[in-house]
Amino acid sequence: MDGIKKDYVFHRDLKKEYPIxxxxxxxxxxxxxxxxxxxxxxxxxxxxxxxxLAEIADAMAEQAKKAAFVHTMRFETKALHELAEKIGKMAPDPLNKVYFTTGGSEANESALKLARQYHRDAGRPQKHMVIGRWQSYHGNTIGSLSAGGDVKRRHLYTPNLLNYAHVYSPYCHRCPYHRQKEDCLAKQNWTCVTDIERVILELGPENVSAFIAEPIVGSQQGAVPPPPGYFEKMRELCDRYDIVLIMDEVMTGFGRTGTHFATEQIGIDPDIITFGKGVSAGYAPLAGMIVHDHLIEGLLQNSDGKFIHGYTYSGHPVAVAAGLAALEVYERDxxxxxxxxxxxxxxxxxxxxxxxxxxxxxxxxxxxxxxxxxxxxxxxxxxxxxxxxxxxxxxxxxxxxxxxxxxxxxxxxxxxxxxxxxxxxxxxxxxxxxxxxxxxxxxxxxxxxxxxxxxxxxxxx
Ligand SMILES: Cc1ncc(COP(=O)(O)O)c(C=O)c1O
Structure with missing residues (x-):
């Protein structure tokens, strides 16, 4: 291996040296x-x-000493319950049940699968398609990458990606539909919204399971907030065509935009909020989703209360202890x-x-x-x-x-x-x-x- 320093790390860029x-x-x-x-x-x-922050490190060490791992198919921990309760109470009213994963990509995979199971078990077996947005990022696993619209990350894997649809996200500074924001606002006529309805009708609403969006587009567009009214209109469309609205708050959640969730500023209730990153302030790999009561009721009625999904490290005790300690610091400070x-x-x-x-x-x-x-x-x-x-x-x-x-x-x-x-x-x-x-x-x-x-x-x- 000429031209690279000898070590055993498969670096993000094999030719680059990183500060330690x-x-x-x-x-x-x-x-x-x-x-x-x-x-x-x-x-x-x-x-x-x-x-x-020693208090977060200490909380993790305490939990690791007590019980570092339990499998959530058989056991749970107090830390899991306490963190879920805190997050459920922070989320919009009708979103209460919290499901944990280790990363944001897994959180979005979980949300897409839950939407699918919810529809199928309610007698809508055709609903499986997902609509995402170009220049949005939802993760790097095949499902989340398929839902996202990050062209450069998708390109190499195009043959492996799922057949999901995409619309443009509203980037008013350089509107992909060549509209002027003032004109859209004055006429209350949004091409970025009417285009979504066009795509839904083209796909056939009976086939569309979920719509996924970041409330403020993060890594791919550089912190672009939606124009006023956009997500209200989105919510109406999802209600009209029975589509699960997933708000990806992996980047925006836990205070990053000045409220617990950015969704609060938009003023709608999504069906699922996914989260990650800030929940543990980076002290442990932790993420997940918060689910609307009506989806939970659907699972109880039609699926015998079982979501066909799960990971070994879902709700990992040390990670949820980190989350709990982080949320305490957010509040305290x-x-x-x-x-x-x-x-x-x-x-x-x-x-x-x-x-x-x-x-x-x-x-x-x-x-x-x-x-x-x-x-x-x-x-x-x-x-x-x-x-x-x-x-x-x-x-x-x-x-x-x-x-x-x-x-x-x-x-x-x-x-x-x-x-x-x-x-x-x-x-x-x-x-x-x-x-x-x-x-x-x-x-x-x-x-x-x-x-x-x-x-x-x-x-x-
Ligand atoms: C909005 C959003 N969703 C999902 C992800 C994927 O999260 P992870 O890298 O933890 O899998 C990211 C990561 O940057 C993100 O910003």
Missing amino acids: ITHGEGVYLIDEDGKKYMDACSGAVAANLGHG SVLKNVREQGSYLVERLLELKTKHSFISDIRGRGLLIGIELVKDHEKDMLFHPSEKAAETLNQIAMELGAVFYPGSGSIDGNKGEHLIISPPLNVTKAEVDEIVRILDKALTMFKGQLRKDETHEITK
Whole structure:
């Protein structure tokens, strides 16, 4: 194996060398050379309480000493019940039963399967199709990847993917239907919604089982919130055609956008909310779904109370103990309030950067899930060519300067469109927000110096 360092790790990129992190302290990660990285994206929007919290580590150790593993086909633990109760009470009223998995992809697989079983057992055996959205991400397992619309992640596996349908998600800043947001609002006429109904009718409503969406599109579009009214209309469509509405809150859940779930801000009750990441603040692999009472009643009436599904590590005692301890810290430290305050402050500071750097064309998001769209020249609305890997390059520069962000590409059509997500731990301080903006400012200035001048791409609206 020429040209690569000899070790036994199957790295994400076999040709790359990664800093070895020895420990973390609050919003910082520290590597073996003592270099500090401001974790301005909470890893992958997961380490939502920062690093090195002894109370969460202690709770996990306590549980591991008592009972590290029980199989939920035979036994349960108190920690499982306590965490489920806390989450059930945080969710919208009619969503109460909590099912645990280890990751967000598994959570979404579980939701898609539950929707299917619910319909089949209620005497609608044809309902099996899922409708997802382009430029949305629901995970990397075959089912969740099929439901998602991340073109680059899907491409290689196209022959293996399930035959699910996709519509465009509403990205009003660059509407895929070439509409103007003001016009949609004034006329209350949304092409992104009427198109979903068209797809449902084309597929045949009798075949459609579930619709899955992120309330705020995260990694693939860079924190894009929906236009007002969009999800109400979506809820109406799902009711009309008896389709299970799954809200993927793997990234947005547990305070990230300033409320327990982003769904609260949208004002509808989905049939299933999936969650992950923030539930354990990254201290243990933990995720799951919260299910509406009417689906549970369906399972009790038509399926003898049994969901034909499950994983060895569902409700793992040490992971749920981590979740329980994390939720206690969220409450104790009034994290929701901090998210709203620091989130507004971060946007204020980023708007200052926008006046200084022509690379920033849009700043969006909610709470501490903030995205910036990067373009070559904002005034001329000139995009980066995908080969320039603008977001990745900018993040590399930031890492050298001591901060890590969450870069992404393909936000416009799966290929074009560069963005950076800024999503620090939810207990970040004002001084740390200033530090994030200071490093980003410097990184943008250095980035300008590195730009290749030869490739430009004019956007056609
Ligand atoms: C919205 C959303 N859904 C699902 C997933 C998949 O979660 P996991 O990587 O834990 O399987 C992610 C991960 O980034 C996500 O952001």
